[in-house]
Amino acid sequence: MSEQKNGSSPGNMARKWNHLRKVLERPGPFCTSPSSEALSFLQTSCKVLIIGAGGLGCELLKDIALMGFNEIHVIDMDTIDLSNLNRQFLFRQKDIGSSKAEVAAKFINSRIPGVKVIPHFCKIQDYDSDFYQQFHIIVCGLDSIVARRWINGMLLSLLQYEEDGQVDQSTIIPMVDGGTEGFKGNARVILPGMTACIDCTLDLFPPQVTYPLCTIASTPRLPEHCIEYVKVIQWSKENPFDCPIDGDDPNHINWIYEKASERASQFNIVGVTYRLVQGVIKNIIPAVASTNAVIAATCATEVFKLATGCATSLNNYMVFNDVAGIYTYTYEAERKSNCLACGPANQPKYLDIESLDMKLSELIELLCQHPSYQMKSPGLTTMQDGRNRTLYMSTVRSIEEATRENLKRSLVELGLRDEGIVNVADSTTPNTLEITLRVTAKMAE
Amino acid sequence: MASPAPKSPELSEKSKKYDRQLRLWGDHGQAALESARICLINATGLGTEILKSLVLPGVGSFTIIDGEKISEQDLGTNFFLDVDSIGKSRAEVATQLLLELNPDCQGDFVDENPQVLMANDPNFFQSFHMVISTNLPETTLIELSKTLWSLNIPLLACRSYGFIGSIRLQISEHTIIESHPDNTNPDLRLDKPWPSLIQYVDSIDLDSLEVKDHMHIPYLVILYKYLKLWQSQNNTQDLPKNYKEKQNLRELIRSGIRKDENGIPLSEENFEEAMKAVNFALIPTTVPSSVASILNDNACVNLTSKSEPFWILAKAVKDFVDNEGNGNLPLRGSLPDMTADTTRYIALQQLYRDQAGRDADVIYRRAQQLLHQLGQPSSAITEAQVKLFCRNASFIHVIRGTCIADEYDPRTSNARQISEALENGDGLLIYHVMLRGVDKFYTEHNTYPGEYDDQVEPDIVKLKSCISKLTAEWGCGVLSKDDYLHEICRYGGGELHAVSSFLGGCAAQEVIKILTRQYTPLHTYCLYMMYSLLISNTGVYAL
Ligand SMILES: [Zn+2]
Numbered sequence: 001m002s003e004q005k006n007g008s009s010p011g012n013m014a015r016k017w018n019h020l021r022k023v024l025e026r027p028g029p030f031c032t033s034p035s036s037e038a039l040s041f042l043q044t045s046c047k048v049l050i051i052g053a054g055g056l057g058c059e060l061l062k063d064i065a066l067m068g069f070n071e072i073h074v075i076d077m078d079t080i081d082l083s084n085l086n087r088q089f090l091f092r093q094k095d096i097g098s099s100k101a102e103v104a105a106k107f108i109n110s111r112i113p114g115v116k117v118i119p120h121f122c123k124i125q126d127y128d129s130d131f132y133q134q135f136h137i138i139v140c141g142l143d144s145i146v147a148r149r150w151i152n153g154m155l156l157s158l159l160q161y162e163e164d165g166q167v168d169q170s171t172i173i174p175m176v177d178g179g180t181e182g183f184k185g186n187a188r189v190i191l192p193g194m195t196a197c198i199d200c201t202l203d204l205f206p207p208q209v210t211y212p213l214c215t216i217a218s219t220p221r222l223p224e225h226c227i228e229y230v231k232v233i234q235w236s237k238e239n240p241f242d243c244p245i246d247g248d249d250p251n252h253i254n255w256i257y258e259k260a261s262e263r264a265s266q267f268n269i270v271g272v273t274y275r276l277v278q279g280v281i282k283n284i285i286p287a288v289a290s291t292n293a294v295i296a297a298t299c300a301t302e303v304f305k306l307a308t309g310c311a312t313s314l315n316n317y318m319v320f321n322d323v324a325g326i327y328t329y330t331y332e333a334e335r336k337s338n339c340l341a342c343g344p345a346n347q348p349k350y351l352d353i354e355s356l357d358m359k360l361s362e363l364i365e366l367l368c369q370h371p372s373y374q375m376k377s378p379g380l381t382t383m384q385d386g387r388n389r390t391l392y393m394s395t396v397r398s399i400e401e402a403t404r405e406n407l408k409r410s411l412v413e414l415g416l417r418d419e420g421i422v423n424v425a426d427s428t429t430p431n432t433l434e435i436t437l438r439v440t441a442k443m444a445e
Numbered sequence: 446m447a448s449p450a451p452k453s454p455e456l457s458e459k460s461k462k463y464d465r466q467l468r469l470w471g472d473h474g475q476a477a478l479e480s481a482r483i484c485l486i487n488a489t490g491l492g493t494e495i496l497k498s499l500v501l502p503g504v505g506s507f508t509i510i511d512g513e514k515i516s517e518q519d520l521g522t523n524f525f526l527d528v529d530s531i532g533k534s535r536a537e538v539a540t541q542l543l544l545e546l547n548p549d550c551q552g553d554f555v556d557e558n559p560q561v562l563m564a565n566d567p568n569f570f571q572s573f574h575m576v577i578s579t580n581l582p583e584t585t586l587i588e589l590s591k592t593l594w595s596l597n598i599p600l601l602a603c604r605s606y607g608f609i610g611s612i613r614l615q616i617s618e619h620t621i622i623e624s625h626p627d628n629t630n631p632d633l634r635l636d637k638p639w640p641s642l643i644q645y646v647d648s649i650d651l652d653s654l655e656v657k658d659h660m661h662i663p664y665l666v667i668l669y670k671y672l673k674l675w676q677s678q679n680n681t682q683d684l685p686k687n688y689k690e691k692q693n694l695r696e697l698i699r700s701g702i703r704k705d706e707n708g709i710p711l712s713e714e715n716f717e718e719a720m721k722a723v724n725f726a727l728i729p730t731t732v733p734s735s736v737a738s739i740l741n742d743n744a745c746v747n748l749t750s751k752s753e754p755f756w757i758l759a760k761a762v763k764d765f766v767d768n769e770g771n772g773n774l775p776l777r778g779s780l781p782d783m784t785a786d787t788t789r790y791i792a793l794q795q796l797y798r799d800q801a802g803r804d805a806d807v808i809y810r811r812a813q814q815l816l817h818q819l820g821q822p823s824s825a826i827t828e829a830q831v832k833l834f835c836r837n838a839s840f841i842h843v844i845r846g847t848c849i850a851d852e853y854d855p856r857t858s859n860a861r862q863i864s865e866a867l868e869n870g871d872g873l874l875i876y877h878v879m880l881r882g883v884d885k886f887y888t889e890h891n892t893y894p895g896e897y898d899d900q901v902e903p904d905i906v907k908l909k910s911c912i913s914k915l916t917a918e919w920g921c922g923v924l925s926k927d928d929y930l931h932e933i934c935r936y937g938g939g940e941l942h943a944v945s946s947f948l949g950g951c952a953a954q955e956v957i958k959i960l961t962r963q964y965t966p967l968h969t970y971c972l973y974m975m976y977s978l979l980i981s982n983t984g985v986y987a988l
Contacts, residue, residue, distance in 0.1 A: 014517075015516070015517040015518055016517045016518065016520050016521040017521050018517075018518050018521065018939065019518060019521055019522055019939030019940055019941060020521065020939075020941065022607075022895070022935060022936060022937045022939045023607060023608065023935060023936065023939065023941065026895075026898075026901060026935045026937075027935075028931055028932050028935040029928040029931050029932060030928070030932055031935070059946065062524050062942075062946075063942060063943045063946050066490075066521065066522065066524060066942035066943075067941070067942060067943055082458070082461045082462050083461055083462065083464045083465060085462050085501075085547075086462055086463050086464075086465060086466055086501055086502055086503070087465070087466075087501055087502075089497060089501055089546055092545070093548070111524065111527055112524075112528075113528050182468075182469055183469070183954065183964070215784075219661065219785065219786045219787050219790075220787055221782055221783075221785060221787055221790040221791070221794075222782055250456075267787045267791065268787075268791045269787075269791065274456060275460075275464070275467070275468070278464070279468065284464070284465065284468065285465075286465055286466065286468040286469045287465040287466070288465070288466050288469065288498075288502060288954070289497065289498040289501040289502055289950070289953070290498040290950040290951070290953045290954035290957070291950065291954070292950070293494065293497070293498055293946050293947070293949055293950030293953070294946075294947050294950035294951055296946070297943045297944070297945075297946035297947035297949075297950065298947060300943040300946070301941075301943040301944065301947070304943060311608065322951060322954050322955075322964075323625060323626075323627055323964055323965070324624065324626070324627075324964065324965040325965060325966070325967040325968060325971075326612075326951050326954075326955075326967050326971050
């Protein structure tokens with residue numbers, strides 16, 4: 001073992017964690033539970049999962065490993081891209097194309113002896129509750145709301161309840177979540193079933209910028225309108241590469257850049273640049289090393305506090321902004337009593353619709369737009385004549401083809417009724433939702 | 446097949462690597478960062494975290510000064526040291542491992558105690574654009590502060606201490622053209638329109654338009670026309686001031702919406718937008734007070750042959766405001782997006798651009814004249830600089846700081862402010878005083894309070910006496926904050942990596958703000974603590 005050779009085996013490294021020991025073991029007026037066991041808990045039994053090995057994930061790995069934790073799992077399905085290197089400091093030029101989780105794990109394991117980072121090069125959806133159940137704390141450094149909601153749903157599904165309806169505390173796996181955009185960020189602590197969850201505060205996520213079709217088609221004014229035109233209309237019409245747009249293929253971006261420039265000059269619109277084209281097509285969010293460091297450090301501190309009790313936890317949401325000066329604000333995000341994810345398990349979930357003449361495609365659109373559901377690509381089934389009938393499902397190609405015709409049919413035609421139940425599966429949750437359709441216009445009939 | 450890639454600088458490898466940050470500070474900000482030379486004193490966990498967030502985005506070069514040898518404790522807080530490096534120079538190993546982060550960055554080190562270096566080579570710092578220090582004892586910090594203050598080199602003094610930390614910026618003057626404010630109202634000048642804008646609006650007759658055109662008239666035109674109508678109805682030249690007047694104007698606009706054959710109003714988005722815009726688009730055009738105070742600043746009014754371009758530009762703008770501008774800043778020249786047909790929107794946009802161009806031309810000529818009078822070369826200010834300044838004229842910012850050494854000198858420290866804040870129970874300032882107590886403790890005892898496990902209790906008493914001396918110096922009563930004393934001694938001078946990483950990110954961004962002259966740095970001081978009721982709070986004091 002290399003650390004043995006260098007005369008720095010764990011025994012000789014006794015002083016390495018002296019700084020941590022002081023805050024963990026010494027009593028103090030603000031310390032909730034000083035303990036000589038805390039460090040050994042971090043080093044021998046505590047298991048932490050980091051979701052995402054990107055900008056926040058790299059920082060989280062370093063921070064959590066240097067806060068005394070030994071067994072850290074990291075999961076990420078992405079591979080390394082050149083544009084990651086301005087902040088994802090565990091990656092080098094030679095690593096481009098490799099798994100983020102694997103390269104990051106290898107780097108930390110070699111830099112900090114004793115730490116065991118276990119990489120998982122896959123999607124979070126590839127694992128089930130057995131996997132997630134093994135962790136004491138889960139930290140998220142994600143840029144996707146869908147993935148956050150999914151893991152949120154997973155942790156909620158692991159909760160068990162006492163006879164009196166109270167959450168069995170031993171089934172709670174705390175979730176610490178961070179997010180950044182440019183010089184702004186936020187960090188939060190979620191105790192599933194106890195404090196506000198991701199779905200309770202869905203309205204905190206900014207809606208995605210969209211442009212009306214009629215604007216991009218007939219009255220473009222901004223360079224973005226010209227780019228959207230090429231993306232939404234011209235690409236499918238001309239199909240220049242016989243495939244959908246790949247934002248990472250420079251040939252695709254070039255083609256869009258040229259066509260968007262042409263369109264812009266037809267309309268005397270200025271400002272179509274290559275960078276803007278990339279930004280619009282890939283929906284790029286600006287990112288810097290510094291903000292990632294700040295938010296990941298806040299999350300890591302919370303993980304440390306949750307695991308050791310050496311200080312009070314963040315309650316429960318912090319926002320950060322250093323555009324002008326340095327600013328933080330902490331407040332308690334509140335639970336939504338009828339939250340679809342963490343509300344009472346047996347509460348009925350309703351979706352109000354105007355009439356059963358609505359087409360299935362409109363119902364799906366409604367599930368995507370609805371502020372409480374905000375789904376991505378819902379798949380719908382329903383019980384009919386004692387059998388489970390698939391109304392539509394886009395995720396499996398053969399089923400999509402078989403059910404595509406249903407999109408044009410009205411709910412009545414599909415045999416759905418007022419107060420009828422549809423079972424909805426979506427990438428935003430690991431659980432299938434039983435949703436009762438309620439026709440709101442029935443009073444007027 | 447696609448044609449060959451356009452020859453664009455945006456396609457270089459470097460711009461791909463830096464893409465996510467170029468979207469924030471632009472190619473010119475990046476160029477400033479890449480030409481900067483910075484110096485770090487002490488490669489502590491905090492020190493290397495700061496450098497990490499500067500090397501990654503591509504700072505030109507760094508130099509680390511540190512005379513320490515790597516200890517086991519260092520490995521527990523510092524990511525940029527490795528297990529083989531115990532006993533080696535901390536400056537050397539940190540430099541090597543940081544350089545691995547970015548092949549475009551240069552770095553070197555001086556394996557020497559900063560105090561000794563300053564004594565041997567007082568001019569050492571002259572070649573740097575900025576110096577960053579971490580966890581310096583007060584005697585060294587005071588000396589460094591004085592040295593850099595006299596050289597006019599910005600200093601960022603940082604400290605990570607248990608669960609708390611601080612960042613103190615020392616800069617004599619910092620000017621910012623691009624502050625990138627978050628929310629701004631558009632500069633539309635509907636209260637002070639120029640002739641070609643009036644002419645354009647008058648050329649549109651709403652009543653004679655087809656419905657399709659009617660619903661594609663930019664709201665600006667609608668707003669202006671109904672504003673004029675409202676003014677003539679109310680016999681005034683003013684903008685609607687209170688809620689009632691604004692509501693009247695909104696109703697007037699609503700009455701202009703076309704109706705169908707049954708008298709039901711059509712849905713005209715542009716009219717809806719005009720009604721909404723009553724709130725933010727009809728604010729009187731003025732010079733914001735923050736800008737006025739810059740224009741009236743002595744550095745602006747009394748230019749010298751050594752004046753920086755910022756101040757010469759500010760003076761040119763001031764002269765413009767006092768003359769051609771009739772009391773107004775140059776027009777920003779940008780138009781927000783609004784429901785409109787392409788032709789009319791672009792025409793309107795062009796009117797704003799042209800007028801902004803005319804204003805910028807006047808200011809460019811004035812700036813050139815000033816340069817000539819001051820004996821500076823005409824190349825000192827370019828047209829592009831003038832345009833940038835004009836676009837940002839409402840958001841320019843000047844920061845003037847103080848010397849850190851002055852805080853430690855009873856004759857110049859703002860003791861009164863501190864004692865008042867303490868008496869008011871300002872929690873974060875209490876921690877500031879605690880850190881000052883730690884400084885004094887270290888000066889007297891050459892260890893940190895609570896550094897040794899068996900000394901925690903006695904050190905609480907000693908720290909208390911250090912703080913009593915300070916409060917007596919400031920002329921305020923005894924500080925009975927024993928809980929805080931105990932907490933500080935619990936830390937025992939320890940550095941926690943996550944705390945350093947938080948501070949490192951903040952500090953690095955402040956350095957980037959100074960080097961790129963974009964975004965507004967923290968004014969002077971911030972104190973961070975992740976604790977009890979004040980969890981994750983950042984207090985900012987102007988000391
Ligand atoms: Zn919830």
